[in-house]
Amino acid sequence: MLLGFLVVVQLRSQALVARSLANQDNTSIALLINDLNHANGQLLQQSLALVERQRALQQGLLTGSTDTLAIEKELTILRAVAGLLPVHGPGLEIRIEGPVMDFEIQDALNNLRNAGAEAAALNGYRIVDGTPIISHGTALQVAGHPVSSPYVLRVVGDPEQLESAADISASSLQTRVQVTITRRSDLAITEVVQPRPLVYSQLGS
Amino acid sequence: MRVRVPLVVSVCLATFLVSALAAAQFRSQPLPPSNRVARNEALRTSVNDLEAENRHLRDRVGSLQAAIRQLEDQSAQRSSAAQRLTDLVAGQKVTVGLVPLHGPGLTISLHDGRNPNDPADRSLGWIVHYQDLQDIVNLLWATGAEAITINQQRVVPTTSFFYAGVNILINNANRLSSPYLITALGDPPSLIAGLNDPNQLTELKSRSRNYDLGLSWRRGSRLTTPAYDATFVLKNAQPTS
Numbered sequence: 001m002l003l004g005f006l007v008v009v010q011l012r013s014q015a016l017v018a019r020s021l022a023n024q025d026n027t028s029i030a031l032l033i034n035d036l037n038h039a040n041g042q043l044l045q046q047s048l049a050l051v052e053r054q055r056a057l058q059q060g061l062l063t064g065s066t067d068t069l070a071i072e073k074e075l076t077i078l079r080a081v082a083g084l085l086p087v088h089g090p091g092l093e094i095r096i097e098g099p100v101m102d103f104e105i106q107d108a109l110n111n112l113r114n115a116g117a118e119a120a121a122l123n124g125y126r127i128v129d130g131t132p133i134i135s136h137g138t139a140l141q142v143a144g145h146p147v148s149s150p151y152v153l154r155v156v157g158d159p160e161q162l163e164s165a166a167d168i169s170a171s172s173l174q175t176r177v178q179v180t181i182t183r184r185s186d187l188a189i190t191e192v193v194q195p196r197p198l199v200y201s202q203l204g205s
Numbered sequence: 206m207r208v209r210v211p212l213v214v215s216v217c218l219a220t221f222l223v224s225a226l227a228a229a230q231f232r233s234q235p236l237p238p239s240n241r242v243a244r245n246e247a248l249r250t251s252v253n254d255l256e257a258e259n260r261h262l263r264d265r266v267g268s269l270q271a272a273i274r275q276l277e278d279q280s281a282q283r284s285s286a287a288q289r290l291t292d293l294v295a296g297q298k299v300t301v302g303l304v305p306l307h308g309p310g311l312t313i314s315l316h317d318g319r320n321p322n323d324p325a326d327r328s329l330g331w332i333v334h335y336q337d338l339q340d341i342v343n344l345l346w347a348t349g350a351e352a353i354t355i356n357q358q359r360v361v362p363t364t365s366f367f368y369a370g371v372n373i374l375i376n377n378a379n380r381l382s383s384p385y386l387i388t389a390l391g392d393p394p395s396l397i398a399g400l401n402d403p404n405q406l407t408e409l410k411s412r413s414r415n416y417d418l419g420l421s422w423r424r425g426s427r428l429t430t431p432a433y434d435a436t437f438v439l440k441n442a443q444p445t446s
Contacts, residue, residue: 027370075294103341106340114365129363196351
């Protein structure tokens, strides 16, 4: 009940106030504070990881050993983030039986990324930021490949956080299709994307 | 065609995550006017402080990345193995959006429309929602975009859109607001063909007509997309080579 009321407040607020901070309602501000706290925590973690990498590189240079381990580790992370390497770890398997539209999968993926998803695959295709998911009638295409129900979305990340996000998506989908969410302690995403060379873009600003 | 049910559900997510915070706001009412003003001010001060901290942390990440680049270059000068790895890292940074790019493409402008002030119309169709941005980004990828930014924020593998009340947030709580400028690098005719396709963005185009919601695009021969201003950390995913 409260949730529904809050949603209405959010939507109404959106219609009624400007987006400058001074004119925002307190609920929006409270939500913003929560997200800023979360984001700052993430940025702090990123800083700590970079400091660690910096130390490893400095150590290598000081000892004259040219330790390549730190560079190799960075390369591995970047390749995994780009979807070029298989990954495994805890996560969720979300099985959807029935027809869904492209935006429903995109919304689910967006919610899962918000909840810290680190890798995802749908019916045998790795999903990264540049992976288009397009409806063709009642069928779906992932990066140009047709996929059909049951849709199995596998996601690596903190299962607890992912599950909250998945539940939200499921609650809207479950009115039409069957959705099963299963936690996995070690889920493998073996699918990778092919690197896309730049044709039109050039380095530099 | 996108319907508004997912919008409400997505807003639910944002709302659900901090319902305790919001509930506290309601529980505390009614407050004496003086307390209410003080509380409002305190909340806004908190946002300003947190946004300042956010900027500081981004700067710190940027400085560390620059320092690491220098150290990697020094390592590369000492060994061919390090040189090869450094070259590979540089290539991967381009792939994940950590390097600024320029080239031909499109700039898409999107802004909120006219509030009909009609009590019977509760659709909020005159407002640009984050799902609209998400739909455009997905369409641009599908039509061959090589890099995308929204209000100068680079779309990267971890980018997601999030509602915090009236704010649309992306990339570590960057606030986006109307007007939205989406820049996409790629083949302009292909990108334009996708946007002109009558089967794409049907609901957004309809709202553009009905509410004067701004939706237009312009090709450019030399557009720029800045680099993502943070980095990536894997906490759960373990890569297997």
